[in-house]
Amino acid sequence: MPGEYLLDCLFKLGPSRMDGEHEKPVLWQELLAYAQACQLKFERWEFETVMAASRAYVSAKFDGQNPLCIPPVERMNNGHS
DSSP states (O other): THHHHHHHHHHOOOSSETTTTEOOOOOHHHHHHHHHHOOOOOOOOHHHHHHHHHHHHHHHHHTTSSOOOOHHHHHHHTOOO
């Protein structure tokens, strides 16, 4: 799948971080340090995509705590966004 390497990067890094009691998206500094340590030669859009995926992960996880939340798969199939 195109872009799968970006999801691999996100989940090897960790899709989120804890900030006290709250789960937050990863920080740019964490992603940059990970990319340097792994000698990844990402372009700007690739970094932005990984960061957007981290924000989406945390947002979906937060939304999922609501028992009335429509699952993401059903949102896509029913035209919700």
